Amino acid sequence: MKENSDINWIAQTGFGIKVYSVEYQVPQIHENILEIIYCLQGSVKFFYSYEEFLLQKGEFISADKDAFYLYAGKDNICVSFYFDLDQFSKKYPYIKDILFICEGTSDAESGYPSLRHEEMKGALLALLYYMVRTTETCMEAAVLSQIQRAADHIIQLMVDQFDILYYYKPKTAFTQVQIERHRELQGYMNRHKFEKLPLRILADRFHLTAKYISEFLSRNGLPYQDMLTYLRANASEAYLLGTELSIVEISEACGFSDVKYYYKAFRKWYRCTPREFRAKYRAAEQQEQMDYDIDLRSLREEIEHQILEHYMKAHLGQIGENLEQLL
Structure with a gap:
């Protein structure tokens, strides 16, 4: 069982990240940490409690604090976004008691896709892009500030849109x-x-x-x-x-x-x-863990492409999807 290992924490932000390819991941648990797993390429099976979700490219799912999960796949690239809930508890006093359900996958039963899922996807991609810039600019103060704002925005979305309250009473x-x-x-x-x-x-x-x-x-x-x-x-x-x-x-x-x-x-x-x-x-x-880290800088082109795809789909609808296929 793994806990809080290999996370690249960004100082003073309450945010951490890991970019990797996984074939098999042993059971995980992160105490007082909210994790959002984003599938950047390929696909990955995510086992949470006793449920199973298949994350395809561009899909994501959250794992609540203190919850056990594991995942497996092949020829994929995943990004795990980590949020230390202790760092956000001053603004959101009940955040460690909130049960979150954020299932941005076609396997979900929570009305995916929706505007709230699209907003979360855009926020995750923006934060990922800021992280690419961070690796290239050696943590300039302005970029660090962007990362902090992006992380804050994602937490606000989780609190305002993905509380279990909205899952059971979406309308x-x-x-x-x-x-x-x-x-x-x-x-x-x-x-x-x-x-x-x-x-x-x-x-x-x-x-x-x-x-x-x-x-x-x-x-x-x-x-x-x-x-x-x-x-x-x-x-x-x-x-x-x-x-x-x-x-x-x-x-x-x-x-x-x-x-x-x-x-x-x-x-x-x-x-x-x-x-x-x-x-x-x-x-x-008892299974052997099979994963390896990936340099985020090598993924800049893919991240930029997904940002463009997301923007065109969100703002141009079907026209945007058709244009994106021509690019």
């Missing part, structure tokens, strides 16, 4: 009050997920009624019990892969009153049992 126009209340409730639940947490405790904490909280969460995202069991099941990944505890012991450690409820919740969210999840990722850990 709802949330008010700022609703968003902040949802993040307060979800944040509290995340920080106390291993404890006994009946609705009345949240009601007392936020001076609301249990009925109001239940109806609010059901209308604006996941129902209370679904959210709580997801947070607990998600946290159990670390126990399944990082310890030798039994399934019963993990169930208790993660706040489930009975192991049967743990199995039910895990199967609901992961489409497999905890035992199957452990077996799959433990087997993957």
